[in-house]
Amino acid sequence: MxxxxxxxxxxxxxxxxxxxxxxxxxxxxxxxxxxxxxxxxxxxxxxxxxxxxxxxxxxxxxxxxxxxxxxxxxxxxRPLSFTNESLLDTLVANERCLLLVLDQITDAHNFGACLRTAVAMGVDAVVCPKHHAASLTPTVAKVSVGAAEMMPVISVTNLARTLSHIKQAGVFVFGTALNADAKPIHTVDMTGKSALIMGSEGEGMRRLTAESCDELVYIPMSGNDHGHLQSLNVSVATGMALYEVNRQRTSTAGQA
Incomplete structure (x- = not known):
């Protein structure tokens, strides 16, 4: 222990x-x-x-x-524990399930800030790999302003396999990237079962993670010289992306 x-x-x-x-x-x-x-x-x-x-x-x-x-x-x-992976089966049964996947986010301050935003934007759980990822430290708890105690954080041994598993349950996986075929995030429908993947600053998502995505998206920026997701701090980019997801879902709920 x-x-x-x-x-x-x-x-x-x-x-x-x-x-x-x-x-x-x-x-x-x-x-x-x-x-x-x-x-x-x-x-x-x-x-x-x-x-x-x-x-x-x-x-x-x-x-x-x-x-x-x-x-x-x-x-x-006693230290904060990761949530058992079995929770995913319960969460993905929800037709409006929303998961945030953090691929190799190792900085405790970025991790904590992402957890804080995830709580605010209605995320059901955060998923991260067991290795090459920040732990649930007191620093993460402090930066998250208590959100680390409220948000289930699921640590998985094989992220690509987990993504395949949730896709079989009907979750549509969106990855943030700058590929030529990536679409502006506001142009895709993220109101159903969704998982949003944020990669590490600089390197982005790993190859196997990217290959697991159903759709690649990016955050449009003003000007010709600022169209790079990597120019944003990953926690800031996560906040912007989740705000768009929440905007879509709130709008859809209001029309129901």
Whole structure:
């Protein structure tokens, strides 16, 4: 079993205490911050779940979590786990299933930002490969502003095989790329069972991942010199792409 980790940041800790309070072990609170309303709520939630609360110096909190961005609270807790792959079978039975697939996104900040957007844009689950991908670290939890606790993240051994499996269940797989045959994302119908694949910055999707796509799409940009998806940070590109998917789905739902 993985060792407990030190989670930090108000929203990340609030989400952890809400969604898996039994995994919380000890709460460390910066001395002098106890009167802050958000911190008070965290202390109350921790105490309600039998978690010890310890006043701590600011520098010690930074030392515990390895970041000065702790906002006065650090929680010693069991690490966040990936969701079992079997959940996919349940999700793809939904006719409006939406999956976000992150192919080789290794930066924790980008990963966390993608999870935050995924929650906001109605994604059912995030799928990523087991290797060459960011883990569910406290940094990811902090950057995601608690979304890592809300969004199922499914780690798979063989991404191409998983994509083949969900395609057999009727999921249409869209991949973001700059190929000549890629279509502007707003011109394709993404209102049904869909999976959107975002590749790593620079390299994009791996060859086997790209070959698993039913359709390739790109984000149109203004000007002749900016038509490159890679010029965008991957988390920004993910936000733009998922906004378009959500726009289509919201529009369709309103017409139903």
């Amino acid at each position: 993985a060792k407990p980790s030190y989670f930090y940041g108000i929203h990340a800790i609030e989400a952890l205490l809400t969604h898996r309070p039994l995994d919380a072990l000890s709460l460390f609170v910066q001395q002098g911050r106890e009167s802050d309303s958000h911190v008070q709520d965290i202390i109350s939630a921790a105490q309600a779940n039998g978690v010890s609360v310890q006043p701590t110096q600011k520098d010690k909190l930074t030392q515990l979590c390895g970041s000065p961005q702790h906002q006065g609270v650090v929680l010693h807790a």
